[in-house]
Amino acid sequence: MNGSLPAEYFDALYATAADPWGFATRWYEQRKYACALAALPCARYRRGYEPGCSIGVFTEQLAARCDRLLATDMAQAPLRAARDRLARLAHVEVQRRAVPQDWPSGSFDLLVISELGYYLDPADLQRLWAAATAALEPGGTLLAVHWRHPVADYPQTGDDVHAALAAAPGLGRLVEHVEEDFRLEVYLRTPPAVRSIAAQTGLR
Numbered sequence: 001m002n003g004s005l006p007a008e009y010f011d012a013l014y015a016t017a018a019d020p021w022g023f024a025t026r027w028y029e030q031r032k033y034a035c036a037l038a039a040l041p042c043a044r045y046r047r048g049y050e051p052g053c054s055i056g057v058f059t060e061q062l063a064a065r066c067d068r069l070l071a072t073d074m075a076q077a078p079l080r081a082a083r084d085r086l087a088r089l090a091h092v093e094v095q096r097r098a099v100p101q102d103w104p105s106g107s108f109d110l111l112v113i114s115e116l117g118y119y120l121d122p123a124d125l126q127r128l129w130a131a132a133t134a135a136l137e138p139g140g141t142l143l144a145v146h147w148r149h150p151v152a153d154y155p156q157t158g159d160d161v162h163a164a165l166a167a168a169p170g171l172g173r174l175v176e177h178v179e180e181d182f183r184l185e186v187y188l189r190t191p192p193a194v195r196s197i198a199a200q201t202g203l204r
Contacts, residue, residue, distance in 0.1 A: 054080030
């Protein structure tokens with residue numbers, strides 16, 4: 001399949017299953033979410049953004065670490081589920097947006113790009129990383145997590161996505177966690193220079 005995957009691709013998936021990837025039910029996903037949350041270097045964030053939020057399972061967990069959180073998706077069905085799941089959380093806003101072309105305004109100190117990048121072709125992926133870097137506050141956190149195995153429909157692999165991220169200017173890597181199934185990385189907006197959590201908190 002050439003080009004970034006359109007909204008119709010995801011509409012067809014959600015027409016067959018409310019949670020096609022098992023985000024709410026699979027131990028694999030629960031463990032990955034726990035790894036991702038543990039990798040975040042700050043206990044709290046002022047304003048976070050999670051594009052491609054799907055049905056909002058990880059969004060709900062991120063919300064506990066954010067004063068405000070914006071979550072978006074390009075497909076209607078998962079957004080309805082996300083709004084139901086997150087309705088009790090007044091500090092979480094759910095919108096329909098397709099990135100990178102409909103990137104929201106304003107700045108963020110947390111961006112979460114999880115299981116999203118490989119749906120984009122290389123040109124759109126470059127635009128995504130450029131938009132993310134421009135929107136990230138100095139020293140802000142960018143968390144990226146992606147499945148590493150090839151999928152026939154996807155324009156890129158998770159490793160392709162992270163290779164493009166590593167080449168993006170204006171970011172420095174703080175965390176790299178690689179397993180057979182997924183790659184998880186945390187980058188910080190530079191400057192300032194990237195410092196370890198121990199250094200940031202005065203332990204060394």
